Amino acid sequence: MSDDTTPQLRRGWTTGACATAATKAALMRLWGGAFVREVGIVLPKGETPVFPLALAEAGEGWARVGITKDAGDDPDVTHGALIVVTVRPSDKGIVFQAGEGVGTVTKPGLPIGVGEPAINPVPRQMMTDVVEEMAAHYGQRPDVVIEVSVPGGAEIALKTWNPRLGITGGLSILGTTGVVRPFSCAAWIASIHRGIDVARAAGLTHVAGCTGATSEATVQALYALPDHAMLDMGDFAGGMLKYLVKHPVGRVTIGGGIGKITKLAQGAVDLHSARSQVDFAGLAAMVGDLRVAEANTALEAYEIAGPMMAQKVADQALAQVQARFGAAGITYDIIIIDRKGTIIARAGV
Structure with a gap:
């Protein structure tokens, strides 16, 4: 028999999901001309979280959005971190860049090549899908630079395995499902x-x-x-x-x-x-x-x-x-x- 009085642990969202939401909202401003108050995305397994914007800035040819990471009830060191994405036009398709607090890969063996921003394959694909979706919606070419940053990320990264794995300068943008499940191993x-x-x-x-x-x-x-x-x-x-x-x-x-x-x-x-x-x-x-x-x-x-x-x-x-x-x-x-x-x-x- 289940115990209805047992508290349910609240799930959260990965840095990759936050970066994807920030990318979408920034493109809506860059190509659509206005910021929204909150933005929804579809995760790889079909979940549809909605994220309020914590930061919204724009200038000539660029837009920037920050999403505050909510890890739910998981003791995640990045809980409360601001995941910021700046988008601007590119002449080379979709280009990922590491901004402040996002690391760079310096050792082989990881799913991202040496010299690349530490943005893992699934978050890259999620952001790519959003770019293509927004480009089709606004009639634009899907050619953008996506710069991801995490203010204070270099200090937070010292509490992670990144330095040992050869990821220098900051955090990795992670997540295979977009969902943080509390106390998952x-x-x-x-x-x-x-x-x-x-x-x-x-x-x-x-x-x-x-x-x-x-x-x-x-x-x-x-x-x-x-x-x-x-x-x-x-x-x-x-x-x-x-x-x-x-x-x-x-x-x-x-x-x-x-x-x-x-x-x-x-x-x-x-x-x-x-x-x-x-x-x-x-x-x-x-x-x-x-x-x-x-x-x-x-x-x-x-x-x-x-x-x-x-x-x-x-x-x-x-x-x-x-x-x-x-x-x-x-x-x-x-x-x-x-x-x-x-x-x-x-x-x-």
Whole structure:
């Protein structure tokens, strides 16, 4: 039975959807002569959101519109950002440009070429469709420069994976559906996949995925790995490993604390506390210490059983990963790190 009292999380709209709406409203001013108060667009799956204009400016031969991004109830770092599009005539068809706060691609492996504005393929297609629609409506040629900017975007981008992926100077204009679904894992996993793509394109033969900042710093220093070898795995071990099977790299290191790696050792590949738990009875059997069954956390279990437990967990985690994801011929190793950044167990090295 459904619980009607459960609050429904509110969905939002991607930066790509906001840029598309801004493009449409700016073209309506450029070619139609007037700004509208709000503008509606059709998203790839048929949704029809309407966006109020937060900025509307125009001059001779150009028009500019800003849309404030609403990410709904998703904890998106770009929520509240102003997505601004300036349009002006072009003599080379549709040309995309990166304005203030929008990044530029500097490494191969992403779906956009090196030197191009970091505006992903689906948002580009959405904006292209709007240009063609508006050009047909107003009897114009679909030849425009579309400059996308995000004031403050360079600072916001420091909270994203863009610097590691080789996107410099600002944010990416993203979205495959135009919709932000609250607390969806899709964006994080997609970023892991793009990190793998960049690492492979750079010819790297060793990458690492870690559960947090401390384990990442320890693993990176241990192997002297470059930034673009470090995949932001977080809790999504399965999202990383499944993609690596289809897009292999010679060696993969997985690093994390005792709690997350214990879950991996017990067969979980989503390591978030809301979606997987440590089986303490099973852990007690693994380490041969019945006291562990009464522990409340993996750290408490480690304090009871000592270093032997960490090594058994590392060995079992490696066995789980090899059994499930070893078909691609990848060499794996596991590193367990404590909260101070000290390595307490290793397997596969």
